[in-house]
Structure formats: C-alpha cells, structure tokens
Amino acid sequence: MSQKYNTLSEIIHERKSVRKFEASTEISKEEIAAMLSEATEAPSSSNTQSWRFIVIQDSEAKKKIKEFSFNQEQIETSSAIIAVIGDTEMHHNIDEIYRSNFEAGNIDKLNMERQIQNAKALYPIAPTEVLLNIASFDAGLISMQFMLIAKAKGYDTVCMGGFDKKQFAEKFELEDRYVPIVLIALGKAAAPAYGSTRLPLEKIATFI
Template identity: 80%
Template sequence: MSEKYTSLSEIIHERKSVRKFDPSFEISREEITAMLSEATLAPSSSNLQPWRFMIIQDQDTKKKVREYSFNQAQLETASAIIAVIGDTEMYHNIDEIYNANLEAGYIDKVNVELQIQNAKTSYPNAPVEARLNIAAFDAGLVSMQLMLIAKAKGYDTVPMGGFDKKQFAEAFELESRYVPLVLIALGKAAAPAYGSTRLPIEKIATFV
C-alpha cells in the first residue's frame, strides 16, 4: 500500500475511471508484471485461471487499437493498455494447475486426482457459451483487483468494453479459443476524473 493511502476502503473510494492520461509518463515492464502477479491472486472458477493478458506499450500499436475502439483518446495516452483475454479452453491447464497445488502441499494426492477427474468431466463437455461466460466472469474479478492494486501504487485506470473485439482478435491473430473481453488503460492522470453517484443500497439490496 502506498504512503498516500492507508486503507483498502480509501483506495476503493479514490479509484475513479480516468480518461485523460499524461502521455509522457511511463510505467516499467517490471512494475506492470508485479501488479499482474498480485492481481492473479483473484479467485476463478475451479482455480482454472482463464485469463490471459496482452500488455500494449508500443505507441504505434496503441494508435491502431484506438482506431477500432471508438477513437477513445486514453488508449493512446495511457502508459500501457492491458487487454484482458478470456481462454474458453481453460481445461487444457487442468493437470498443470492441480499438480502445482499438489506440489505446493495445498492438497493431497487422493483429492487432487478427484478434482482433476471432476474438472475434466465437466469443462471440456460444457458448451462454448458457458465457458465464455465463466471466462468473462473471472476476467471481471481479476480486472477489478488489478485496478485497485494500480490505485494503491498511485496509478490510474479506466476499464473499457467498448471496442471491436473481432477486429482486435484478428489484428493480434488470436486463436479462436481466446476472446478479448476488456481493455484497461493504465497510467498517470493528467486531469481529475469525473465523480459519479451510486444507487442507494436500500434500492438494490434485500435482506431475507
């Protein structure tokens, strides 16, 4: 946690969606890697971690992404664009993930074999749409975690779902199993973000 913020609650309240970034500000690859490492501690369905990340820092590439993202200026001025991509064939990683848990001592051999069997029975046989929904849900979890981590370090972000996902996939020659879900602009704000209100809890929550 940075010296600027003293609690998670403060970070949550201070994080806003910034759309004007300082184009001269740079964030190192090492720091972005560290933030992603923390963000991926987020939970995921059966711990299959169906998220992949493409970090775009090259200026010409950022300009190209802006062309099929409704000309949003933050795509070009942010220090980096982090594309969060869903793996709809996350089941290919079942053995690697669960055996790593076994090696780390988080689970015993009997239970790991049971979990591997259950995952291999359910995920490969699930419809593609269901697997995409799982990947999209998990991408939301890791994306929010990443944005809070960035804010804790004094950086700013804005998530964007408004881009041509088909064009993005074609431009970066993504395999069909990989689906771009959200772009996160990461950098240093050049102007304050607009504030926004939220519906009262009494209107959206029910205790039963």
C-alpha cells in the same frame, strides 16, 4: 510517485475511471508484471485461471487499437493498455494447476485426483457459451483486482468494453479459444476523473 493509500477502503473510494492520462508517464514492464502477478491472486472458476493478458505499450500499436475503439483518447495517452483475454479452453491447464496445488502442499493427492477428474468431466464438454461466460466472469474479477492494485501504487485506470473485439483478435492473431474481454488503460491522470453516484443500498440489497 503520487499519493498512495493506506487502507482498502481508501483505495476503493479514490479509484475512479480516468479518461485523460499524462502521455509522458512511463511505467516499466517489471512494475506492470508485478501488478499483474499480484492480481492473479483473484479467484476463478474451479481455479482454472482462464485469464490471459496482452500488455501494449508500443505507441503505434495503441494508435491502431484506438481506430477500432471509438477513438477513445485514453488508449493513446495511457502508459499501457492491458488487454484482458479469456481462454475458453481453460481445461488444457487443469493437470498443471491442480498438480501445482498438490506440490505446494495445499491439497492431498486424493483431493488432487478428485478435482482433476471433476474438472475434466465438466469443462471439455461444456457449451461454448457457458465457457465464454465463465471466462468473462473470471476476467471481471481479475480486472477489478488489477485496478485496485494499480490505484494503491498511485496509478489510474479505466476499464473499457467498447472496442471491436473481432478486429482486436485479428490484429493480435488470437487463436479461436482466446476472446478479448476488456481493455484497461493504465497511467497517471492528467485531469481529475468525473465523480459518480451509486444507487442507495436499500434499492439493490435485500436482507432476509
């Protein structure tokens, strides 16, 4: 296993977007599942957890995805592609989520019932655009969390929004409620990632 990092600050600074992966590196289904499970500790809107995942390790499936993803090399050479999918009908899980939270002892029955009532009054009638924005925002939170977890375990990633989402949805026969948000290539870097700079804080933050 490659270098592991001891602090969150190290992980954040060492994580870079890698576009050349070692095609021979294999990552087990169990290890990817463990990383995804840990990533689900990310926050989400009203804890609706609108994210879904398709983990693609099959070489022929990756080749097909590459065809409608601007032929990006990392799609085919990565150990896996994690497709992060947004569920725009997240309200179907409201009862299960809040009842589970109650059974875990995190909220009392009164709060559970109030939260279920409030969520059911909001999400089922929200415009599709609003629901898509929520799902996209939640997908961004968990995607970043997953990439940091992967880096902490010695793996590399790159997050990609540049792919034909309609063709992806058709290939994987997604229901209308499920919307592809990003693809995350996961593996071991075959070449160093390019460095990048950031705007100075005084240009992007105001303290009042």
